[in-house]
Amino acid sequence: MPGTATVALFAILAACAREPSQSEATTSTDEANGSLKVITVNYPLAYFAERILGDHGSVSFPAPADVDPAYWSPPPDVISEYQQADLILLNGAGYAAWVANATLPRSRLVDTTSAVSDQLIPISSSVTHTHGPTGDHSHGGTAFTTWLDLNIAVAQARAVLEAFVRARPQYEADFRGAFAALEAELREVHSGLEKISEQLVNQPVLFSHPVYQYFERRYNLRGFAVHWEPDEVPEEALWRQLQSVLQQHPAKIMIWEAEPLEENRRRLLELGVESVVFAPGGNRPAEGGLLDLMREGIASLRSQ
């Protein structure tokens, strides 16, 4: 360690200023009118934020309508939008991997599932690999469509509420009132799903994609996930694969993320599988809101 005299000499020589710069901890908040700029990484969070924020700010969700926000990587100019927001609502659970590689102001990040991190579902089928001195490590992660467990959805909405109250305490009453209304609706949807759960108890189901882990766990479904796109006809090999799955897992319904092609619906029916749609709602729907989507999904399930 250099001696004090050397360090002191360095200090003498380390001057480089004629004018000191003014510095203060700044955020991009518009303190003058209390308006809050919020930006999110997925539609459910945008929905919660819009419901709770009301007129006290703006909510932005910049992912294009035709992408899955979980796998979207925004360009730098969009990341700048995130940087300028007062609050950045994150889903947590590894959703939107781009966040890990982006420069975002930590003080304005809100991890909406941090309070329920013990309820997150690790993806156990990930492959580990080994290279270099650090030993085994995995690139697997966590299931991230957390809001499909409506209890977690309520927790996420509550995290949004608390973040808003911290940022704008003067509107606490409004925020809490709006949250209460939202929570009531979320609980209502949850009750609807619990009834479905009773209906489908011990019944095997299929999922078109492995995005229903929380849904499956919370509502006690016995599910098996394939990787089928609603707007594509799977190859014959995949149909054969499905048939062999059905022998072990005789599902009567397949839950799709979106309306499947008629051919898919027909061929599944031939195999004794009804198609129902329960859209996860990761991105903004063309019509309606998140809870409308869920209610439609409940209706679709109930009809089976």
Next chain:
Amino acid sequence: MIEIQNLTFHYGEGDFRLDIPGLQIAEGERVAVVGPSGSGKTTFLNLIAGIARPQSGDIVTARHNLAGLDDSAVRDFRIEHIGLVFQEFELLEYLDVFDNVLLPYRVNSSLRLDTMVRQRAVDLLGSVGVGDKLKRYPDQLSQGEKQRVAVCRALLVNPSLLLADEPTGNLDPANKSRVLDILIDYAADNEATLVTVTHDSDLLGRFERVIDFRDFLEKAG
């Protein structure tokens, strides 16, 4: 022009003593002063010029009784009326030829240095054969050239009295003659009085009168 009455001079407590009961030098007269070393020839010139002050007696130079003038007035009088030429030239080593000639005009405010004076200096230097050496320094000149520059310095103020203390003592025969010609020609052309101390008997014929300081020594002794 120069009148001395009952002059007595000595340096401090030393043995040297100069007594001149009476001496006159007429205006325009060319006088050579000779005598053995230590007889007071240089002192005589200093007294005439007011550089030294007698203990008693009067010296009237160019109608000015120097005893009645203070030091500053004597210097003003000297620089305006008397041109001095020295055996060792006494040029300033850090001034070029042109600036050495102009020196009197820079060391006394009673003289005003203007364009006419500068032109006169150029003309004088040209007339003595050093007109192409205005920017040279003394250490770049020959002995003869140095003395000619010193003579120009003495002549620049148009003196009515020229006092030269062995002006040719350090010169070769050709330059001796040349320098003496300059002094004598100036005196003749300007009706100036020329008093020259010299050891060179060959030059005595160029003067109208010779004052032998042995006379003053015998009278004193």
Next chain:
Amino acid sequence: MNGILYLAWRYLAYNRWKTTILVGSIMLIIYLPVGLNVVVEQSGQHLNARAQATPLLVGAKGSPLELSLNSLYFSLDTPELTSYAEATAIIETGLAEAIPMYVRFKSRAQPIVATSFEYFGFRGLALASGRMPALLGECVLGAASAEALGVGVGDSVVSSPETAFDLAGVYPLKMEVVGVFEPNFTSDDNAVFVDIKTAWIIEGLGHGHQDLADPAATSAVLNRTDDNIVANASIVQFNEITEDNIDSFHFHGNLDSYPLTGVIAVPKDEKSGVILMGRYLDSDANKQIVRPRDVVEELLDTILTIQQFIVAAVFIVAVATVATASLVFLLSLRLRRREIDTIGKIGGGRWHVASMLLAEIVIVLVLGSALAAGLTALTWRYGSAVIESVVMS
């Protein structure tokens, strides 16, 4: 007067070596204390301003001065390392904002300052061109840094290896310059700013590599089982983060264990700052919290003491110089006796002669003073930048 000044000037010009030495001596004895004072004043102002603008610093136990110099002025003498957990801990107290700092690497002579987005707002840095860093592997340069490295937006810089033989850890990472800040006349001007995670990648704590399932990586695979793939060292690790490979970059383990050189804590208010300080001071843990302004104040006191010693020494030298110069002058008077006599004989006034000699002294003093003033002005304008570039190199 003109004649006197002219003669004095000609004498000095003719004796140029003597004049140069005298003028130089006068210049030095005036400039040394004055110039030193300018540098110390500017240093003090800069140090103070920067320190006043930084409320609290947290780091590993060690020298508060080292911690301050590294975090505030980007000295590459790194203090003992702390961890990212410290920043997390500060945030979790709710008492202050935490700005992580990792100042360890450099790109040629410019320090790489790894930090968080909040730093830029905290220091009031404004962009002159380009944009803020958005992704791993991007950097924004301070104004002086961009000039020193000769790069601008769209160019790239490379991190320098810590040692020539450091093959296993810190390796050169090519980073795209996405922005350049306006000058703000602080250490920030000399920095290469990156996201904290980019620095960890430089250190080798994070990396990106070929997808091991990719057929192109077959040669790198030593062993493959159902749930584990072992790769050898030939696996291609990326030394530049691009749009194509950014998704492959990852970190292992908990980021809270990753290293920092310090954390700037910006308390919400004074009371929060006091409480935060109290928690660290009460703790036995291997940590320290410092108030940079206190550290700098102590340092400036030391600098002032050193300065006073230097000024005292210069004063003694000045007395000796003046005495020597006076002796030189008196000796030269003796040598010029004949010249002075000649001037007197041809009718030069006593006052003229005295004035001429005095003018020589005055000219030397004026020249020496003017040069000292000029050097002081240059020191005021450029001194700190020159000194910093010497220190930084």
